[in-house]
Amino acid sequence: MGDATVLTGATKIVVGLIATVSMITFILGLAHSISTGFAGFWGGLPFWVISVSVLAMLVYNFYEECLRKK
Numbered sequence: 285m286g287d288a289t290v291l292t293g294a295t296k297i298v299v300g301l302i303a304t305v306s307m308i309t310f311i312l313g314l315a316h317s318i319s320t321g322f323a324g325f326w327g328g329l330p331f332w333v334i335s336v337s338v339l340a341m342l343v344y345n346f347y348e349e350c351l352r353k354k
Contacts, residue, residue: 296350304342304346312339314331
């Protein structure tokens with residue numbers, strides 16, 4: 285009952301890569317939609333700034349969790 289599931293290195297990389305690419309695609313699509321829609325470029329610019337910083341944190345977290353040798 286108390287068994288914890290531990291992912292192997294290769295599994296962690298594959299699952300992390302799928303999740304990271306999916307999140308990047310979603311965030312960039314959302315930012316593009318906001319900027320080309322009603323808000324326009326200047327209205328969507330704050331969202332782009334937030335999106336780029338969130339994506340940088342996302343990629344760094346993938347690196348820390350899946351690729352960096354501990």
